[in-house]
Amino acid sequence: MQNVTILCVGKLKEKFYADACAEYQKRLTRFCRLTLTELPEERLGDEPSEAQIAAALEKEADAVEARLPRGGALIALCIEGKELSSAQLSDAVAQYAARGVSQLTFLIGGSFGLSPRLKERADMRLSMSPMTFPHHLARVMLLEQIYRAYQIQAGTKYHK
Numbered sequence: 001m002q003n004v005t006i007l008c009v010g011k012l013k014e015k016f017y018a019d020a021c022a023e024y025q026k027r028l029t030r031f032c033r034l035t036l037t038e039l040p041e042e043r044l045g046d047e048p049s050e051a052q053i054a055a056a057l058e059k060e061a062d063a064v065e066a067r068l069p070r071g072g073a074l075i076a077l078c079i080e081g082k083e084l085s086s087a088q089l090s091d092a093v094a095q096y097a098a099r100g101v102s103q104l105t106f107l108i109g110g111s112f113g114l115s116p117r118l119k120e121r122a123d124m125r126l127s128m129s130p131m132t133f134p135h136h137l138a139r140v141m142l143l144e145q146i147y148r149a150y151q152i153q154a155g156t157k158y159h160k
Contacts, residue, residue: 001031001032001033002031002032002033002093002096002097002101002102002103002104003032003033003035003069003072003102003103003104004028004032004033004034004035004104004105004106004146005034005035005036005037005069005103005104005105005106006034006035006036006037006105006106006108006139006142006143007037007039007064007067007068007105007106007107007108008036008037008038008039008108008135008139009038009039009040009041009060009063009064009108009109009110009114009135010038010039010040010041010110010111010135010136011038011040011041012038012136012139013136014136017136017137017139017140020140020143020144021036021139021140021143024140024143024144024146024147025143027147028143028146028147028150030150031147031150031154032146032150037067039060039063039064039067040063041060041110041111042055042056042057042059042060042110044056044112053112056112057109057112057113057114057115057116058115058117060109060110060114060115061114061115061117061118064107064114064115064118065118068105069103069105070103071103072101072102072103072104072105073096073101073103073104073105073123073124074105074107074121074122074123074124075104075105075106075107075122075123075124075125075126076106076107076109076114076118076119076121076122076124076125076126077106077107077108077109077114077125077126077127077128077138077142078109078113078114078119078125078126078127079113079127079130080119080125080127081124081125081126081127082124082125082126082127083127083128083129083130084126086145086148086149086152086159087152087159089126089145089146089148089149090148090149090150090152090153090159092124093146093149093150093153094149094153106126106142106146107122108135108138108139108142109135110135111134111135128141128142128145
């Protein structure tokens, strides 16, 4: 059974997002050992400068790096990432397992994304879509897609 860690910058405030995440976390217990960790997002003013954003991203990256599990594969969600179908994500998860990678760590940045150094460190950069979504919704979408990936591997009818 794989260990899946999701490191998220920012705290879910809306109950509907938290409820959806809780449902997929519960469903995933059959397929993996899931750890979801929220890290604080740096507070910035209404119109931060590029330098302020860069400094905030670096502070967030320090917090992320302090919580990264040892070993395994690091997958960063970012706009520059590769878009995969659900079946392709399932194949990627299965390929990691076949290579003996028992720890998958997914990173979700805050409202300004992830530090370039975290993106460079990642084994895979994953984009959910060319569309822009709230980073809180990205957490729900990622959990659902990880669940779908395991369902595809199990050959269930969940993925049609």
